[in-house]
Amino acid sequence: MARFLAWRLAQSLIVLALMSLAIYGLIGLMPGDPIDLALSADPRLTPEDVARLRALYGLDEPWLQRYFAWAGRAVQGEFGYSRLFAAPVLAALADPLGRTLLLMGGSFLVALLVGLPAGMAAGARPHSRLDYAVNFVCFAGVAVPAFWLALLVILLFAVTLQWFPASAVALEPGLGPQLYHMALPVLTLGLLQAGGIARYMRAAMRDALAGDHIRTARAKGLGEAAVIWRHALRNALIPVVSILALDVGGLFSGALIVEMTFGYPGMGKLLFDAVMGNDYNLALVALLFGTAVTLAANLVADLAYAVIDPRVTFGGLEAA
Amino acid sequence: MSPSRRAWQRFRRHLFGLAGLVVLALLTGACLSAGWLAAALEIDPAAVDLFGQFGSPSAAHPLGQDDLGRDVLLRLLLGGQVSLSVALAAALAAASLGTAIGLAAGYLGGWLDALLMRLVDSVIALPLLPLLIVLAAIDPAKLGLGDLGEDQGFGLARIVIIVALVGWTTPARLVRGATLAARAQGYVLAARALGAAPIAIALRHILPNVSGPLIVATTLAAGQVILFESALSFLGLGIQPPTPSWGNMLTGAQELIWQAPMLAVYPGLAIFLTVIAVNFLGDALQDALAPRTSERGPL
Numbered sequence: 001m002a003r004f005l006a007w008r009l010a011q012s013l014i015v016l017a018l019m020s021l022a023i024y025g026l027i028g029l030m031p032g033d034p035i036d037l038a039l040s041a042d043p044r045l046t047p048e049d050v051a052r053l054r055a056l057y058g059l060d061e062p063w064l065q066r067y068f069a070w071a072g073r074a075v076q077g078e079f080g081y082s083r084l085f086a087a088p089v090l091a092a093l094a095d096p097l098g099r100t101l102l103l104m105g106g107s108f109l110v111a112l113l114v115g116l117p118a119g120m121a122a123g124a125r126p127h128s129r130l131d132y133a134v135n136f137v138c139f140a141g142v143a144v145p146a147f148w149l150a151l152l153v154i155l156l157f158a159v160t161l162q163w164f165p166a167s168a169v170a171l172e173p174g175l176g177p178q179l180y181h182m183a184l185p186v187l188t189l190g191l192l193q194a195g196g197i198a199r200y201m202r203a204a205m206r207d208a209l210a211g212d213h214i215r216t217a218r219a220k221g222l223g224e225a226a227v228i229w230r231h232a233l234r235n236a237l238i239p240v241v242s243i244l245a246l247d248v249g250g251l252f253s254g255a256l257i258v259e260m261t262f263g264y265p266g267m268g269k270l271l272f273d274a275v276m277g278n279d280y281n282l283a284l285v286a287l288l289f290g291t292a293v294t295l296a297a298n299l300v301a302d303l304a305y306a307v308i309d310p311r312v313t314f315g316g317l318e319a320a
Numbered sequence: 321m322s323p324s325r326r327a328w329q330r331f332r333r334h335l336f337g338l339a340g341l342v343v344l345a346l347l348t349g350a351c352l353s354a355g356w357l358a359a360a361l362e363i364d365p366a367a368v369d370l371f372g373q374f375g376s377p378s379a380a381h382p383l384g385q386d387d388l389g390r391d392v393l394l395r396l397l398l399g400g401q402v403s404l405s406v407a408l409a410a411a412l413a414a415a416s417l418g419t420a421i422g423l424a425a426g427y428l429g430g431w432l433d434a435l436l437m438r439l440v441d442s443v444i445a446l447p448l449l450p451l452l453i454v455l456a457a458i459d460p461a462k463l464g465l466g467d468l469g470e471d472q473g474f475g476l477a478r479i480v481i482i483v484a485l486v487g488w489t490t491p492a493r494l495v496r497g498a499t500l501a502a503r504a505q506g507y508v509l510a511a512r513a514l515g516a517a518p519i520a521i522a523l524r525h526i527l528p529n530v531s532g533p534l535i536v537a538t539t540l541a542a543g544q545v546i547l548f549e550s551a552l553s554f555l556g557l558g559i560q561p562p563t564p565s566w567g568n569m570l571t572g573a574q575e576l577i578w579q580a581p582m583l584a585v586y587p588g589l590a591i592f593l594t595v596i597a598v599n600f601l602g603d604a605l606q607d608a609l610a611p612r613t614s615e616r617g618p619l
Contacts, residue, residue, distance in 0.1 A: 029462045031459035145551065145588055151570065253448055257551060257555075272555065
C-alpha cells in the first residue's frame, strides 16, 4: 500500500512539474510582457530604460532559464504579485478558490441527488420505459452546451418564474442572501454533472445485477428490493466512485462557464480575467492550481477504488 | 452478404442513429441554403437596422431581429456554416492526430505505448477549458508567425488547431485498441515474415482494418469539438464577430435576456441539436462498424 501510494504520488508530481513547464511556456507566448505593460503605462520610458528593466527582471534570458528561476521560487512558496489585484498571487487566489469549491461542492450534491437515484432506477429495470427515458435525458445532458443550459436556467427561473436572482453575487451581507443568489449557478452546474453520473450508475448497476451472487440471492428467494439495495448497489458504487473523482477536470471547465455566465467571482472567472488582463503571474498559478487539484482528485480516485474494492491489490507498477 | 451491407443493416436498426443522420442532413442543407435564402428574402444578413431592434418574427424576418436589427434566421444559418465547417475540420484534424498516435502506440507497443497512453490519461484529466483559454490568448507573433493575428482565416485555423489539440484522445484510444487486435492477426504476421517495413504494415495492413473504429471515433470527437468551439466563441475567444457562429451569437445574451429571451434560445438549440444528432449517429455507427460483444448501444 505504502509503495503504491508513493509511486502514484511521484507520478502525479512528475505530471504536475511537466505541466508547470508547459503552462509557463504557454503563458510566455501570451501577448506582451510585464515591461511592455510598464511602457504603455509610462510612455516616458526610453528604449534604454526598457532594455535595462528587461535585464533587471531577467526577461532577456532564454525562457527555460527563466522557468527554472521561477520554479525555484515557486517551491519556496513565492509566486510573485498579481497585477490586477495588486496583491501577492496566493492572497488574490484564496477567496475565489474558496468560492469555487463551494460552488463545486454544492453542485456535486445536487448532481448526486439527481443522478444516483435516476441511474439506479434505470439500471435496475433494463429496457423499461423509465430506462429509456433516463437514457435519453442523459444523452441530452452530454450534448447540451454548458453556457446554453445556464441561459435556459436564467430564462426559466429568473426571467419567467422570477424565483431566483440571475446574478450570483448578493449585495446584502449574510449567509442567507449569498446562498439564495447561488441557487441558479449551483443548479446549473449540478444538472450538467447529473447526466454523466446517472449514465455511469446505470451501467454499473446493470453490470452488478449480472453477477453470479445476484443469481444466488434471487435463488434464495430474496426480495427484489433486498437484492438491489443489499447486494447490487454496493458493487455498483465501486466504479462510480472512481469515475466521479476522475471527472474533476471536466467539473473545472463547467465551473468556469457557469461562473462566467452568472458573474460568480470564482477561480474560473479569475483565470479568465487574469488571461484577458495580462496578469501573467496570476494566470500561471491559477492554471497550475486547477491542474494540481485535478491530479489530487485522480489520486484519490485510485486510492478510493483500491480501498473500497477488496479485489484490487496494490501490485506496484501494474496496479498503477 | 458484404460487410458494408451487414454494417448498414445493423445501423438501420438504430432509429435514433437514423434520426441523427436526418437531422444533420437537414441542418447542413439549411445552412448551405443561407445565401439563396438571403437573395429570396432580399435581406443583407450583415445589414444593421436600428429601427428594427429586437423586431418580432414577421414574414420578412421569420425568427425576428437581433439587438442590431439583423435578421436572426439568416445569421443562424450563416453561423451554422462557420460552426459546422470548423467542427468538421477540427474533428478530422483531431482524428488524424489521434490515429497517428493510436497506431504508433498500438503497433510499436512497449515503453512508447505506455508513455503515449499515460499522455492520453493526463490530457483527459486536465482542466481543458482553462487551458484552451490560454491557448486562444497566445500571440502568433511570439511563435514567429508575424502579423497573422488580424487575419480572419488564421483565426479560423487557430480555433481548429486548438480544439483538435484536446479532441484527439478518444480517437487515439479507439485506434490503439483496434490496432492491438489487428496486430495479432495472421496477415500481419505474414506481412512481417515477408519483410515489410513496420510503417508499411501499419499504414497498408492495419489502418484499413481499423477504419470502422476510426469513423466512430471521428464522429464522437466531432460532438466534443463542437461543444469546445462554441464555448470558446461564447467567451469571445473563438470565432470573432462580425463573423457569426453559434457560439458567439450567444455572447452577451444574458444581458439581453430580459428584452429578447428568444435570442438566447435559437443558437444554443442549434448547437444542442447538432451535438445530440452527432452523438446518436456515433452510437449507431459504433454498433454497425465496431460491434461490442457484450450488448447493444444504449438506445
